[in-house]
Amino acid sequence: MTGFAALDPLLPDTVDPGAGERLTASLPGGREVAGVLYRARYEGWAGLWRPAVAWELTPVDPGLGVDGMSALLGALRRGLAGQALGPDSACTVTWPSRDTAMTPAFLSHGLSPSTVLAVRERGPVPDVRVPGVEVRAATVADVDELTSLWLAELRYAALVGSAVERPGAADRLHAELLRTLGTGEPAWLAESHGMAAGLALCAWPAPTPDRIAGGAWAHVGTVSVAGLARGSGIGQVLLATAHRELLARGARGTYLFYSPHNALSSVFWHRQGYRPLWTTWEVRPAGALR
Template identity: 35%
Template sequence: MDDVIRGHASRVRAADPLVAGQDELPESVGEKRFAVRDAVGLASVDRINPASVRASWSPLVVHRLQARVAGPDPEAALGRLLDRWLHDLRVDGPGEALSVTWPSRDTVPVRALAVRGFAPVAAAAVRPLRWEGPVIYPWIRPATQGDAEALVRMYVRLVAYDAQFGWVAVRPSTPARIRESVAMEVLPLEWCWVAEVAGEVAGCVIVQPPERSTWIGRSVRTAPTAYLGVMYVEPSARGQGVGVALTEVAQAHAAAQGVASMILHHALPNPLSTPFWARRGYRPLTTQWVRHLQ
């Protein structure tokens, strides 16, 4: 088992030296470890309270697999592991889903996911940061309590747009939970800016500073890391450089605070965010492969 993890980590490191955490597979409460030839995995089930803020970001029941594969044929090894996992799966009802997150540049094994009905739905993308001086746009400013309702409105619209791609969802609880998050977390604890166009708030960017982004920071070898969780521009203000300006302000502030890299998630089928973030210098670190169960 240790040989498999070492072999997996060596292959991933050669493909992408930035990816961290591949040289171990610690088991937590509720996870089940299992192995096949040249592969080891941890299976878990995430059952999400439909009234929680997390309920907006995935199906309510997600079966997750963490996998490490090695040997002469990593695709075959991953296939054997997936087949064992799928065989042992206990599904309680419709609407459940499967999720496997994989290092994006470790492409050798991933055909095993595709031929079993998994599709890449989201990427965690990373960009190194370097302090190059302040970035100032007079129409971009730090968000205040007076912007709370505008932030909630844009946040909900972001969720609604990404819901088209099948993984996130606007639930009855979504507006209320986002309103609580903005009031209790975003405004007092995170970095948030708004853009004003023609005197109205027309865009926002929200960043979790390093002390709040350790959950994702452990996936990359550079530190400290910040997480860009929300960036939204109203349709009427798009095409005017608002998104670029918001991103530049957030990145400059993070770099001034000593942040070494920024991480974000974006939906791969999203025709707006995928090219936008690539042009901004973000590249895939890990890819989430999913399959919906009927």
């Protein structure tokens, strides 16, 4: 294997850095390292899950090394000098999770893990059952209950991850649920003794990130259980239902994003067969980059 795939077999050889400006830095001895820097603005729906402004650095060389990464981050810091950097901002770098040797470069510049892209390859799905719990396909008639569940999840995620509860969040979640249910995207509601207790929102066919190698992957967008119902197994029942149906439709596996700071989800996802593939390192606000 070559390129990024040498770090992890589920990574592609190369990664398209997308739009942005070329950022370069020189190392002692004359070696030049490069990446692509994109200044992103997140508003509306996207603004619920990210800071309003983010400088997103994508290195293009898997052999960059700690010194090369540190040099690029130093170049980014110098490039931000003199700019008006508000509190609702961040600098991010996404890098293969298994390349832990790169960690000192991120920490020395003030970044910490913020989001993990995790994958679960096709495999057996356990038959999980909880007395009194039923999981069914969600419908438009469930939209108010689903919105309440998702809003509670957003508020929790804002405490432990990159989400931000902004004005009008409930209306945006409601509108997104109507779109999801109206287009037939996979969505399930868990009921415990007839009461709404959890939801699972997925996507298939999904816009599979170009950072996952080969095959078609389904996206597990949100799996959430009402606070009082957590720990009862409802999340496992929801996810098992989603896995069975998504794999039956032809998905090679599933992927999702979670916050490593979330003491509930970070443990839960690993127990369900997921493993980290890419980690996004972040510093907020952007001016805190060292």
